[in-house]
Amino acid sequence: MTTPTRRLGIAQLSLVGTAPPDLVTIAAEAGFDFIGARVRPVTTSERPYDLQPGAPMLKETLRRMADTGITVEDIEFLLLDGTGLQNGQDQREAWLQMMEAGHALGASSLTVACADPDLDRFEDHLAQMTQDGKAYGIMPTLEPIAYQTVRSVPEAVKLAQRAGCRIVVDALHVNRFGGTAAELETAADLVPLIQLCDGPATPPSSREALILESRSERGVPGEGEFDLRDILKALPAGTPVSIETPSDSKVAEIGELAWAKHLKAAADSVLNTPAFNTAPLNTPALTGSSK
Template sequence: MSSDEREVGIAHLTLLHLPPPELVTVAAAAGFDAVGIRVVTAGPGEEPWPMAPGSPMLAETLSRLEDSGMRVLDIEVLVLGPDSGREHYEPALEAGAALGARFLNVMGDDPEPERIAATFARLTEDARPYGLRPLIEPIPFKAVRDLQQAVDIAERSGGGGVEIDALHFARFGGDLEALRSVAPELLPLLQVCDAPLERPDDLERPGRLPRGQSTEGDDRMLEARAMRLLPGDGELALAELVAAMPAGVPLSVEAPVAALWEELTPAEFALAARRAVEPLAAAGIDPIATEDQREIR
């Protein structure tokens, strides 16, 4: 990747049925620069990939990262609830450090604003020795559900940031002008996908999702887990969203599309995702700003 190119990764949720080593290989062949890896499950019932330090799968993942020159952009997904403490998140920090990840994706699921802010601040401090920067992701069906809540928490954390997801931004009614007003150093990563403008209603429930993720609950959650679209296949204002973010911010394709999982091999899907994101990746690149963005951790 040259100095005038934007870093582009693929989030594990896009191909969660692939073990991390295979994800690295498939993503590298498709032309991605980096991957996100799920080292912690997002909810009860989900089957974790065995990525603890010292595990054979972690060792194989590291080997494939070295062989391919790929990087780990972020690890996911840490859910912070009312009782979350160091014993809850330390395994994720250890796995992230072993992988050389930059960011830790965080969901806020504690409805008490002061407590979740304090928990995220402690996490930010505890993550620093591991070389990880926690990013809280506003999600409309979680307790931290909009941009302002996430920014307030990040600003008080002493070094954490906010991870914007294109789908969630649309579903919580995100405002581009408000996004432009956020300090650039708080926005080091953007997840992209596409979707219809209209909020989903009464979605057909699939029999099973990768790794046993739940198909129950809010339609927005099911859409986020399995019914997104590749960039360009929907109606979201993705170019405008990218333009509202800091110049040169890395992009991560988080676009699980259940219909395409059935039609395409993982290699074909990854290649389609890389091609779909290219217009966004190439838009508005400033070489100096891009270099500055890579220094933000």
Template sequence: MQPTYSLAQLTALNLSPPQMIELAARTGYDQAGVRLLPVAPGAVAYPLMTDKPMLRETLARMNDTGVRIFDLELIRIGADFELERYLPFLETGAALGARAVLVAGDDPEEARLIEHYAQLCDAMLPFGLSADLEFMPWPPVRDLDSALRIVGRADRRNGGILVDALHFDRSASRFAQLAEIPAEWLHYAQICDGPAERPTTTEALIQAARGERLLPGEGGIDLRRLWHELPAELPVSIEIPNDRRVAEMGHEAWARAALQAARALVEGVRLKAFPVA
């Protein structure tokens, strides 16, 4: 069975959910992701929880094209986390038929973060959603070690860890740790590439992650080894924002190039088309 491929919202952040569905359909993706809540106050997001006309249009485009919504972004668990604020988000996710929610851990007090993450998992379960904790090198959940500890201590059946290729590499997480992730915690992974030389400041890490990613095979991340360690049928979210190249090529050409490069890498590893170190 081949993995499915989803067009991540960050790859085309300025496109609304209906436009994301249409772009995914035109360029050969199975699914798409949508960002319902911003990464920071004032940042781009499409709150389908309150924008009912856009929600109806999104559902109509899904019905017309056959492209499904795979993941939702994002729920940030900070020190002031209140579960009730996110219930409309979860209800909208269920209406969209989504399967996964990207969760960011932004509370430096780990015990409190684990408690809130467990509460979120429990709330998501009736909606058929997984809570996929993403580790990044700058917030409190800064590496795979941290994510393994938090998801393990929460011990919820719909808990999960999201492996983003760029963050895995930049956080200095180790390939050997991937075997420690229970298969049931892996619901999807995000693919992209980046320069071999890692940024040295938080500001540069964030800038590279949000607007300077490379197509798989163009950079220095060992994607072949990473996908060799991940389950062969794991759904793949293609998250490759690159502001300069999208401006030059346009969203459609960039999305096509991203899917072609991701498929070549993932399926090449799966079929052992090239050796893995």
């Protein structure tokens, strides 16, 4: 039987300071197939990228996509906290604008996470988002995050099934909240995308340090102690992989393109080596900030 071809992309977080048109160009030069795009800043310190219909940056991004063949797989990132607001904007208005941008880019999913202590309320919001997404061809994907309210694969699966959406698997958080291969196998039909990185087996000692690791200093796939093999084996062989490996220090040292090329070579090595790591999935860490 022929093994399905696995598409490989680079997540915006790997080069969060790189505008989407430039990320498209870098992705193409590094040999990736797609990118993830931040159509809305996650924190107030992030550079905003206007990718709404009619925006010059959207037009330039689409032009470079057409020239290179690079596509946009996913857009991100919305943290639902139950307040109804996101950076002062109504959250439903926020996700509808994100979906407009995602539709224009040809994306198929929008990543969302839960910081709402009221899971019934969160489930209602997730279901509304799923319903709204049908008009744009955008499926919400719930990401369980080690320092947020929803921080396990089974909990994410339960909420996604009730809301009618899917989940995204991030290797960092799977390791940090102690996910298992068996949990991933059970969730396999709900996972349209795997986010890949690496890191030390021992988690950071505080919530603040977990956030810093997640946003700014992850390990290169294959160069750490995560059992990426078990994560990849637990999910269908053709599931697209997005390399989500930010390192502020390395990007400052070697530059954006060199970092992207290094990540591509490392990912190829991981994906093309049947058994490169035998470490177990790691133990849970600690649980408000966004990704």
